[in-house]
Amino acid sequence: AQKVTQAQTEISVVEKEDVTLDCVYETRDTTYYLFWYKQPPSGELVFLIRRNSFDEQNEISGRYSWNFQKSTSSFNFTITASQVVDSAVYFCALMQVYNFNKFYFGSGTKLNVKP
Template structure:
């Protein structure tokens, strides 16, 4: 079975600073995807970034980047130049390749960006 662990229930960061959210996972699979989703108070889940396990290069989307350590089964999210609109719950998720129905989510990290 796959498990996803987010050990930081809540974090705070000052506007314009950088913050890193942690995620670890456990799997015996070799081919899979990892994701970070953002859930603002509106409840709508928004995909932030995605990483394919077979790619060694870390994914980057504008101010968001990941540090993917496959051997350590670690997948952290770095948010640079934090903005007030980044305030939300952030969920790390895992999906086996070619297994559309099985998303495994962590329990989330609540990020507060302070002005």
């Protein structure tokens, strides 16, 4: 069975602080994708990153960075110098490549960035 765990239900930081959102997953598949999505108060899901199971390179995009470690089944997301606009719910998800591309989501982490 597939499982994605986001243990941090809610995090509050002050603007300009760095914050890391944790994601741990379980799967027996060897080929899979991991995703992060942002859900602002408006409700839509905003795609942030997709990483396949064979690519453990860390990625940086502006203030965002992702650390994928297969050895610990983790795919953590760091926001550097957080801003109020980063306030949202963030979801980590796993996609099964050989099972109709089905998604398994974590329960989400609500990030509050205060000015």
